[in-house]
Amino acid sequence: MGSLIRNRSRVAPWALPWGMPEEFNQLWQEFNGPLGWIEQSSASPAMDVRETPEAFIIEADVPGMKKEEVHIEVADNVVTLKGERWGQREENKKDYHLAERQVGSFRRSVAIPGGFEAGKVSAKFEHGVLTITLPKPEEKKPRKIEVRVE
C-alpha cells in the first residue's frame, strides 16, 4: 500500500509540472508557445514556424536533399517530417578534412494548435528549403463582425 502511494507521487509531477494547479500549467504552456514538439532526432532539420491569419507555415532547411527523399505526413493536427540525409558518403574517413554536414535519418512532428485543413496542405521545395503551408480550418480564421449601433 505504501509503495503504491510513493509510485503515484513519482508520476504526479510528470503529468502536472511541479504539482502546480491546472490553471498554472496552462499558463506555463502558453508562455512556452502554443506549439508542441513531439519528437526529434539529431539529424533533424532546423525549422521555422510562422502563423498568419489564414495558415501556419513551416520552413525547414534540408540542403542537398531531393524532393523524393523528404516525406510529409499529416494526421490529427500533427505534421510529421521524415527523411534520411546524405547517405552518399562513399570515401574513406581519412580523406575528409572536415565532415560537419549532418547524416542519418530524422523524424520530426509538430502539433498545430487549432488544427488545419488536412486536404489543403501544400508543400514547395526550393534551394534546399522545404515550405509547408497548412491552411487553418474555416472556423478558426479571424472574422469581422459588424456591430450595429442603434
Place this chain on the structure above:
Amino acid sequence: MAVVEERYVAPRVNVVERENEVVIEAELPGVSREQAEIEVREGTLYLKAHARAIGGGGTEGAYRVQERPGASYYRSFKLGDTIDPAKIEARLQDGVLTLTLAKSDKFKPRAIVVN
C-alpha cells in the same frame, strides 16, 4: 535612421581530398545562385552569401518557432600551395554549394616510366 545589422553564420561544410582535387561542400539553404559570392584572394578562398531568401512563403505572419539562422553566410578557406587558384569550379544545387579545387600539376601523383 534605421541601422541594418548584418549577421553572419558559418555554413556547415564537408571537405574531401581526392587524388587530383579537393572538394568543398557547403550548406547554404535558401541561397540562390545570384546570392552566392566566391572570391580567391592571396591564397584564401572567401565564400559569402548575402541576405538569404527566407524561403518560398515570404516573411509575413508571426514566428512561433525560429530555429533557422536567418542570416548571411560567410566562411574562408586557406588554400595552400597544392591548389591551383585558376582551376576552381563552383556549382550550387538544392542549397548545397560544391567547390571543386584542382591540385596544381606539380602536386598531382605521377607515374614514372622506367626505361
